[in-house]
Amino acid sequence: MFNLLILSGDPLIIRKLLNFTKAIAKCTNLSDLQLDLGQNKLREKGAQALGQAISKCTALQNLQIDIYDNQIGNLGVKELFSPLENCNQLLNLNANLRENSIKILGLAKLLQSLSKCSNLLTVNCIELGNNIKYKDIQLNETEIYSGFNQCHNLQSLSLQLGYADHSAMFLLDYALISFQYLTCLNLNLKSNRISENGALSLVKSISKCLKLTYLMLDFSNYSFVQSNTINKLFQQRVLAHISKFRRLVKRFIYFQ
Numbered sequence: 001m002f003n004l005l006i007l008s009g010d011p012l013i014i015r016k017l018l019n020f021t022k023a024i025a026k027c028t029n030l031s032d033l034q035l036d037l038g039q040n041k042l043r044e045k046g047a048q049a050l051g052q053a054i055s056k057c058t059a060l061q062n063l064q065i066d067i068y069d070n071q072i073g074n075l076g077v078k079e080l081f082s083p084l085e086n087c088n089q090l091l092n093l094n095a096n097l098r099e100n101s102i103k104i105l106g107l108a109k110l111l112q113s114l115s116k117c118s119n120l121l122t123v124n125c126i127e128l129g130n131n132i133k134y135k136d137i138q139l140n141e142t143e144i145y146s147g148f149n150q151c152h153n154l155q156s157l158s159l160q161l162g163y164a165d166h167s168a169m170f171l172l173d174y175a176l177i178s179f180q181y182l183t184c185l186n187l188n189l190k191s192n193r194i195s196e197n198g199a200l201s202l203v204k205s206i207s208k209c210l211k212l213t214y215l216m217l218d219f220s221n222y223s224f225v226q227s228n229t230i231n232k233l234f235q236q237r238v239l240a241h242i243s244k245f246r247r248l249v250k251r252f253i254y255f256q
Helices: 013-024 043-055 073-086 104-114 134-139 141-149 167-178 196-206 228-242
Strands: 002-005 032-036 062-066 092-096 122-126 156-160 184-188 214-218 250-254
Touching: 013 043, 043 073, 073 104, 167 196, 196 228, 228 250
Parallel strands: 002 032, 032 062, 062 092, 092 122, 122 156, 156 184, 184 214, 214 250
Antiparallel strands: none
8 A cells, every 4th residue: 555644734735746746657556545635735736736646546446535624626626536537446435525615516526537437336425515505506407417327336335415405415316316236325414404305305315226235324413403393203204214225234324
């Protein structure tokens, strides 16, 4: 494994990344790569340099990248993950994208990029789609959905959605229908501003993942619950839907 650790807040990050690009070009047989680049103000330029460096690792199978709080934005996501199509042996991706102002278009760009990694089996992303708003979905509907449509081979998906409103649930609805081979799903939706109808619609879409055997849903601290009565009714409806999932072996549903 090649492990690059650059301390948080390093003012020389861009220079180091450019040097890293030159060095890693020689690592054509690298299979495991772990990067810790949190709080380094990468922005779009740094994300581009990093993406180009990783793309040289054509034998890469496992990638773990921590780039929280780097202000890369939607374009930075594209510049970072689009080159991964050269890593056609990539199996597992773990990415911490917290606090990068990534909105719904950035999420679409990520999924479009990953859809070109034909062997990708596992995706684990933290804070994927920060501050998703309904207007963002409307403005970029075609581009967003085209990214989801191509992600057919995923078997395990783990997402922590940050500060999303209820409309983000409809976006996930569409995505889950496309994941035909998904066997493991972990959705951390706690402390989000989602509606009861949005959450129930999501559960119904999950039921269309016919190969699903493991499910974890975290609805704790959701903001739409207004009373204990509503809380209990919502829980009953969610559990009633999930009880119909025929192949589930393990399920973990959190409401508080």
